[in-house]
Amino acid sequence: MNNVIVGISEMAVSNTADDVLTTYSLGSCLGITFYDTSLHVGGMIHCMLPLSQIDAQKALENPCMFVDTGTTKLLKEMFALGCRKSSLVVKIAGASAVLDSKGLFKIGERNYTIFRKILWKNSMLIHAEDVGGNISRTVRLEIATGRVTIKSGGVEKEL
Amino acid sequence: MNGNSKNPVVNGSGDVQGRRRALIKEKIRTFPAMPAFVAQVITMLNDPAADAVTIAGRIKFDPGMTANILRLANSAEFGARRSVRSLQEAIVRLGLKQLFQLVVASGMGRRLSKPMPGYELAPDELLRHSLWAALAAEELCLALSIHAPDMLFTSGLLHDLGKLILDEFVDASKVEIFKVAGEQKLSFEMAEAAVVGMNHADAGAAVLDQWHFPAELVAAARWHHCPEAAGEYESIASIVHVAEFLSYAEGIGTGIDGLGYHLSQEAIDNLGVRKKDLEWVASHTLDKMRDLEKLLKD
Numbered sequence: 061m062n063n064v065i066v067g068i069s070e071m072a073v074s075n076t077a078d079d080v081l082t083t084y085s086l087g088s089c090l091g092i093t094f095y096d097t098s099l100h101v102g103g104m105i106h107c108m109l110p111l112s113q114i115d116a117q118k119a120l121e122n123p124c125m126f127v128d129t130g131t132t133k134l135l136k137e138m139f140a141l142g143c144r145k146s147s148l149v150v151k152i153a154g155a156s157a158v159l160d161s162k163g164l165f166k167i168g169e170r171n172y173t174i175f176r177k178i179l180w181k182n183s184m185l186i187h188a189e190d191v192g193g194n195i196s197r198t199v200r201l202e203i204a205t206g207r208v209t210i211k212s213g214g215v216e217k218e219l
Numbered sequence: 220m221n222g223n224s225k226n227p228v229v230n231g232s233g234d235v236q237g238r239r240r241a242l243i244k245e246k247i248r249t250f251p252a253m254p255a256f257v258a259q260v261i262t263m264l265n266d267p268a269a270d271a272v273t274i275a276g277r278i279k280f281d282p283g284m285t286a287n288i289l290r291l292a293n294s295a296e297f298g299a300r301r302s303v304r305s306l307q308e309a310i311v312r313l314g315l316k317q318l319f320q321l322v323v324a325s326g327m328g329r330r331l332s333k334p335m336p337g338y339e340l341a342p343d344e345l346l347r348h349s350l351w352a353a354l355a356a357e358e359l360c361l362a363l364s365i366h367a368p369d370m371l372f373t374s375g376l377l378h379d380l381g382k383l384i385l386d387e388f389v390d391a392s393k394v395e396i397f398k399v400a401g402e403q404k405l406s407f408e409m410a411e412a413a414v415v416g417m418n419h420a421d422a423g424a425a426v427l428d429q430w431h432f433p434a435e436l437v438a439a440a441r442w443h444h445c446p447e448a449a450g451e452y453e454s455i456a457s458i459v460h461v462a463e464f465l466s467y468a469e470g471i472g473t474g475i476d477g478l479g480y481h482l483s484q485e486a487i488d489n490l491g492v493r494k495k496d497l498e499w500v501a502s503h504t505l506d507k508m509r510d511l512e513k514l515l516k517d
């Protein structure tokens with residue numbers, strides 16, 4: 061097994077059966093996985109902020125930082141490998157909240173909302189999700205099987 | 220030492236709490252001093268009579284620090300048109316404030332890199348959280364167009380130092396802390412104080428005080444979870460508070476406690492922080508963080 065680490069504002073795409081894509085400690089960030097069930101190609105991205113318009117320069121340098129530009133880029137790369145929308149399984153995790161009564165730090169919730177909008181525009185659906193709450197999550201995607209697991213507070217479960 | 224006024228007391232456990240607090244105080248008293256070299260350089264930096272030649276004379280005996288200083292002075296951030304080769308020249312280019320930051324970051328880096336089973340932080344996670352908070356604090360000042368207090372970066376860097384003291388105590392009482400936090404709806408540092416007898420903010424401040432760090436920095440550490448109580452240091456404590464909060468929101472150094480703190484609405488209102496400021500700060504901090512981690516790598 062080869063562990064490929066996806067850092068904050070990074071993405072990875074793989075069609076190597078031995079690879080496991082991993083992203084650690086998702087807080088309000090959104091971890092998105094796409095998996096093509098017929099080609100066994102998987103992609104993962106760890107987006108930090110909802111919309112690229114907050115900093116157009118940054119979005120050019122690093123589109124993976126934002127949910128809008130990041131999702132588009134990840135989809136493009138997967139399509140380039142022959143993936144088709146109809147065979148993509150979409151699973152997401154993260155978008156946690158911190159304890160903030162007035163909601164100034166609702167970055168997680170905004171990340172999630174923007175992602176749903178983008179999927180909706182692409183006529184795609186979320187197959188499974190583990191989002192929200194006050195917890196930090198680690199997500200893995202096995203390229204061989206498409207299995208996605210979430211680890212939080214020492215407990216691992218399949219998504 | 221004045222304790223955090225928000226600390227609640229768990230009824231009936233006063234004795235146990237008192238015993239634990241005594242153990243913590245003993246650990247603070249015997250906590251290893253700052254690396255001697257760091258202490259010497261900091262003393263020099265605070266001495267108006269010391270110049271670049273004297274400071275370089277001391278730093279040159281530490282090859283790692285010398286390399287870091289030269290690298291930073293030659294980095295793009297300082298718009299290095301001409302490359303600097305001598306340590307003395309590098310010190311002049313950086314200025315005392317930057318030098319102080321770098322010396323503390325290089326000097327404390329190793330200690331903040333320890334894994335912490337109590338807080339469930341992997342090796343390097345506390346260091347990443349600390350660097351992130353320090354950088355985010357500076358970026359926040361930029362976003363809000365306010366003057367960054369001199370000790371801000373270093374305050375951000377050392378705000379959670381107390382976790383090094385409390386880790387073993389938190390490890391031993393984890394279940395209890397969560398129980399108290401849940402039942403009494405307390406934020407993590409309050410439950411920490413209620414169960415182990417002191418919170419990590421007070422523990423860290425006690426160590427920094429013992430090291431004779433400036434009062435501003437000690438106060439920022441002490442009040443970083445309750446900045447509205449910091450009196451004349453409310454501003455620096457508030458900035459560090461918001462910066463740390465953002466770090467947790469982004470999942471940087473989020474151990475068992477990370478998402479269990481309460482945001483101080485007073486800090487947000489007093490600083491005038493808006494949603495878009497936070498997002499701007501988050502994106503800029505990530506880049507600064509990559510540069511700094513590269514710089515401190517060895």
Ligand SMILES: [Fe+2]
Binds near residue numbers: 378420
């Ligand atoms: Fe803290």
